[in-house]
Amino acid sequence: MRFLCVLLTFLAIVLSIFLGFGMYNDSKDIERFDKETAVFEEQSGLYRAEINELTPKISALSEEKASLKAEIDAIKRRIIYKTQPTAFLTFDDGTSGNTNQILNILKENNIKATFFVVGTQIENSKAGQEAIKRIVEEGHVLAIHAYEHEYSKIYTSKEAYFEDFDKITALLKEMTGYTPKIVRLPSGTATARSFCERYGGSTDVYYDIVSELYARGYTVIDWNVDTEDWNTATGVSGIIDRAVSGAKARLSKEYKAAVILMHDTADTVKALQGVIDGVKDLGMGFEVLVQGGYVTRQIAETEKP
Numbered sequence: 515m516r517f518l519c520v521l522l523t524f525l526a527i528v529l530s531i532f533l534g535f536g537m538y539n540d541s542k543d544i545e546r547f548d549k550e551t552a553v554f555e556e557q558s559g560l561y562r563a564e565i566n567e568l569t570p571k572i573s574a575l576s577e578e579k580a581s582l583k584a585e586i587d588a589i590k591r592r593i594i595y596k597t598q599p600t601a602f603l604t605f606d607d608g609t610s611g612n613t614n615q616i617l618n619i620l621k622e623n624n625i626k627a628t629f630f631v632v633g634t635q636i637e638n639s640k641a642g643q644e645a646i647k648r649i650v651e652e653g654h655v656l657a658i659h660a661y662e663h664e665y666s667k668i669y670t671s672k673e674a675y676f677e678d679f680d681k682i683t684a685l686l687k688e689m690t691g692y693t694p695k696i697v698r699l700p701s702g703t704a705t706a707r708s709f710c711e712r713y714g715g716s717t718d719v720y721y722d723i724v725s726e727l728y729a730r731g732y733t734v735i736d737w738n739v740d741t742e743d744w745n746t747a748t749g750v751s752g753i754i755d756r757a758v759s760g761a762k763a764r765l766s767k768e769y770k771a772a773v774i775l776m777h778d779t780a781d782t783v784k785a786l787q788g789v790i791d792g793v794k795d796l797g798m799g800f801e802v803l804v805q806g807g808y809v810t811r812q813i814a815e816t817e818k819p
């Protein structure tokens with residue numbers, strides 16, 4: 515019995531030493547853990563501050579990267595025509611009763627073109643609206659010409675021009691869900707400037723119009739090959755000759771890009787296959803006019819000089 519008491523006392527002493535040592539160890543662990551937590555919290559606070567500081571920089575840089583990429587793409591799209599002969603078929607003043615046939619020929623040849631349309635030609639015409647639908651669905655570029663092709667009206671002032679312009683953009687937006695960004699001024703830039711002087715009293719009207727178009731994000735493009743298809747005296751073979759010889763002349767230029775001006779006329783329908791074949795024989799491909807791409811303008815500057 516006495517032995518048992520001694521043994522129990524001994525075991526109690528050993529147990530208490532062991533437990534005491536264990537608790538001592540635990541409190542040291544907790545102390546170390548607290549210190550580590552404090553260090554960790556301090557560090558994570560620093561990281562958070564760094565992240566907060568870097569986040570806007572990263573988004574600014576990725577924005578810059580995107581805009582640089584767009585710029586490089588645009589430059590590529592422009593300089594490519596130094597080596598790659600390209601024709602841009604453009605049709606003004608439509609749509610008309612001939613547009614469907616023009617679209618059929620383009621479809622047969624698997625060629626996309628650019629259509630500078632006029633609001634009054636479309637607004638009350640079922641055929642015109644169907645043609646717009648086909649232009650969009652078949653992958654052509656829908657572009658802005660005017661709501662009303664009336665020089666003495668639209669070139670009297672900047673306000674008059676944009677009253678007309680806002681009507682055609684609203685109409686096209688309503689019909690297609692988007693606003694085209696390529697614009698061709700009725701008569702082209704050079705004659706438009708003269709009309710502005712004649713009807714608006716100053717060439718300033720012209721520069722006010724063009725600089726406002728650019729401020730609103732539009733690109734103004736003329737042509738560098740004129741088929742004169744609007745003139746019935748030109749005739750079918752005349753249209754083909756003018757298109758092909760005009761395109762050929764572009765091959766010796768710095769930019770081998772021919773922006774060919776045509777209209778949705780009956781003779782144009784008859785000439786179109788000949789134009790396509792003749793231009794193809796020159797080794798030219800066909801493309802559409804796009805923002806950031808090839809631009810030709812009789813008046814280069816977009817601001818008052």
Ligand SMILES: [Zn+2]
Binds near residue numbers: 607
């Ligand atoms: Zn026109």
